[in-house]
Amino acid sequence: MANEQDIYEEHVLDHYEDPFHRGPLDDATHADEGKNPLCGDVIQIALKLDDEGRIREAWFEGEGCVISQASASMLIEKVEGKTVDEVKDFSAEEMLELFGPKLTPNRQKCCLLSWRVLQSALHSPIDGEADADADAAGGSPRFGGPSLSEES
Amino acid sequence: MANEQDIYEEHVLDHYEDPFHRGPLDDATHADEGKNPLCGDVIQIALKLDDEGRIREAWFEGEGCVISQASASMLIEKVEGKTVDEVKDFSAEEMLELFGPKLTPNRQKCCLLSWRVLQSALHSPIDGEADADADAAGGSPRFGGPSLSEES
């Protein structure tokens, strides 16, 4: 079991209080939004892709627990400038590593929310249909652990 | 718990092999039939009541386990000549006593089948509707213990 005291280490709280690129992106080419019903967390991600398939700019907005918001900030900071292929290769495990503190399975869902939204945003051009392969995957990629059911 | 070896004491097997008034009763005034879904036991009882409300003759037919058939024989032998009121007063506990060997709850159902059918036969004149109070009681009186559900 993780020692939860470490979850809120300074690095995390810094991102929570002073997030990277939190706000709207007016000329976004791709965007998507996702929810984590466990916490009621919401994350919107907006991307500007250039012609070479590189992320020129990435912004997020959202509401939720420290983990969901801080991890979104870390992720957005990380992927700016990367190519679409590089981002697609970025795995859930790498996302958890990027976040840092070890998380229990339930809190991993919070951390992976922005990662999940980013992956589906790549398949969601702003004026157009979602890509075929995103549809086939049920709209958003799946990852391990218990699925995203609600809590009580 | 009962010692089941005693259930099949000679007295019981005698009734099973040489039952009292087993067979049809041609000029019956009252009759009914019942089933015990637990064992698939069936008992039909036919009565001839006289004008004073006395059971002049009682006969039974049926199929089933030793307990259901032997107890029916004992009951029929017992009630011939009794008044309807006397029979109505004859309780489930007295029936179990009449049978003799102590029975576990499940086997009590077998033993009480003929008692149940007798009670409802009293309310079932052969040409006519069932009495109102029998209907109100759901057709057959209830007794204690688990209800008559099926087995598997």
Next chain:
Amino acid sequence: MTFDPHQLRDDFPILRRTVASGQPLAYLDNAASTQRPQVVIDAMSDCYQNYYANVHRGIHTLSEESTAAYEAARVTTQHFLNARSSREIVFTAGTTAGINTVARSWGHANVGRGDVILVTIAEHHANIVPWHQLAEAVGCRVEFLPINQSGTIDDSVVAQALKTHRPKLFAFTATSNVLGTNFPAQSWTEMAHRSGAAVLVDAAQAAPHEVIDVQQWDADFVVFSGHKVCGPTGIGVLYAKLEHLEAMPAFLGGGGMIQTVTTEGFTATEPPEKFEAGTPPIAEAIGLAEALRYLQRVGLDNIRQHENALCQRADQALRQIEGVDVLGPMPDLKGGIVSFTMDRIHAHDIAQWLDTRGVAVRAGHHCAMPLHDVLGKTASARASFYLYNTVEEVDRFIEAVQEVRKKFASKGRRRRRPPVTNA
């Protein structure tokens, strides 16, 4: 017997443990599920070790013994609820299964297009979704009673709604699992009956904490769960008036609930077996009966009083912490539940921090999304008390909430630049 929570704690082995952080456990998540005393665990082990067999259906010794124990559990439950007959007690998989049984069986037979099911906005999803499903199936409507500012519902609002909607069924919780509000089961049932509505009382949060007398309530249906009354998971109770159980069509089909089966069709047997298709939760029923006896030995009035004292203490202290918003009514109108939010701090961060202090609370919408919607919250944190909680645990809880404020307060922190990578 004098009531001493410290002494009662010894009955519950799990309360001796520590949590991940090494702190001793203060289990304040009782509204989600309670813990079990050793006697309940032992009763189930004893069944499996000494007399288990399938019930009802066999005539060998073990089957007779387990049938007797299973039926005795039904009688214990009957007495716990003061039902007229043990035949009014149906063992189900839980509260949720019980409400679904009523919705699918009684509902489909008695509710039609345009009819109304009246519920409160404070219901658990278990008492909302089955009615939405019924609405989808038969075209009825689900109407919601609003709560007032103080987290309760005035009788006049109930009366008006009964008059306006003439519902077929009024389904409400006896105690809200979020607000803690106690709704008056007996008087609401009387009002509903006068207007011609049947009544279902969700007693999931009431059965653990108060003496229930279904004859006094006079409700048509009452449901609760084993795991919330110190009993096992996998079992719940549906009480229904015998006349309903007799008139209602069977719900699940299978062994045990039939009179006859042919290639052409089937006939159902009598209640309660009619509603217990398949092998029932045998060991669970035996464990549940032991739990009910345990609660009765401790005394439900004692439990209620004790919880209320803890709730008062927690409530008062929480209201003094800056930025804390306590949901629901003042303690005298509620059971042992305190839900709250903190300004700009997410409920999950509260719960997570409290866990580091050994304090187990829930955070989320507690399966009551419509209620959180009208409260304007996405989530709340909830502490819920039971017989084994102590004043010391309440104080640890309050202290930890105070720490949360300090930990997550804005401090003008700055994100550090990431190390420049050469990728």
Next chain:
Amino acid sequence: MTFDPHQLRDDFPILRRTVASGQPLAYLDNAASTQRPQVVIDAMSDCYQNYYANVHRGIHTLSEESTAAYEAARVTTQHFLNARSSREIVFTAGTTAGINTVARSWGHANVGRGDVILVTIAEHHANIVPWHQLAEAVGCRVEFLPINQSGTIDDSVVAQALKTHRPKLFAFTATSNVLGTNFPAQSWTEMAHRSGAAVLVDAAQAAPHEVIDVQQWDADFVVFSGHKVCGPTGIGVLYAKLEHLEAMPAFLGGGGMIQTVTTEGFTATEPPEKFEAGTPPIAEAIGLAEALRYLQRVGLDNIRQHENALCQRADQALRQIEGVDVLGPMPDLKGGIVSFTMDRIHAHDIAQWLDTRGVAVRAGHHCAMPLHDVLGKTASARASFYLYNTVEEVDRFIEAVQEVRKKFASKGRRRRRPPVTNA
């Protein structure tokens, strides 16, 4: 590991006991329900004593631990069945609940007026009544495959029925709980799929006794019960292909199975939670997983072989007793079940007498009335074997059956006149 039933018996505390008559227990009622090894009882006690909380929904230590254990149980079950994904594993209350879920959810969505559900005449009521109920609700028909003289069904009969009826669903048991007949799950599934039918396999009597590979069977739905695989009561498993679970409408409504709930309606969440409304059987899932691991340690192939040897011995000896009629096929075509009747002796008298000898068998229609109808029997006696049964127990069983013949044979007994009373 060498297979030794005498040694395995030590794992099962209940096997040490005697019955009412004082005789040691020979438990031959395993088709109704099996007994539990101590490890299974311990796994559940351990959960309640050391880490129990409600699952999925909390972020405190206990809830994390019990959620992890509950989800690990799902993975264990997935591997037991060789399912593609743990998301294909739904925990239900039992086989009966599983089949009802398929009938109400998949059935109502996919079966309409005039459609056919094909079953065999050898089904348990759990795999008949839900289809009768579906027929009542949507106007489909239920067609029954007959058995032949030897208690089996020829593939050609299946092929013909598939061609004639073009069923929407072919629902059959992998092993008859009366005849013991093994039906070929894999080849019948293939035949059914070729004719466009979906397939449900009732594995209640197969899961305890053989390695199941749902991918090899390729069936759409497979169900079994915890209590028949050395696991607890109150739990069962519904396996379904993920595509079905995703397409099927939710069944029971409540907490855990929703994405959102408003006053207007609800949206369901993903499988498997979509089909697990309410607090699930948490301790039961953990106990079930322990039971599955136990069976795998012992080895399902060993179990099957052992049972078959016992069955052979019992079958042969029974056929030599005058007046005994053994139902179903010869032992090489069946699992460890021997059902029989005795000329002019009721099955319940057989079972009752055997109980005096410590031998526990079932008697009745075994929830298979349509089968008994075509066999022309009202009831039969059934001995069913499991891993802990021994050759000695089989011999005690046979000896007791021989006694039955003597005890109940006609002896020209005469009823004694009752004492003359003066009433």
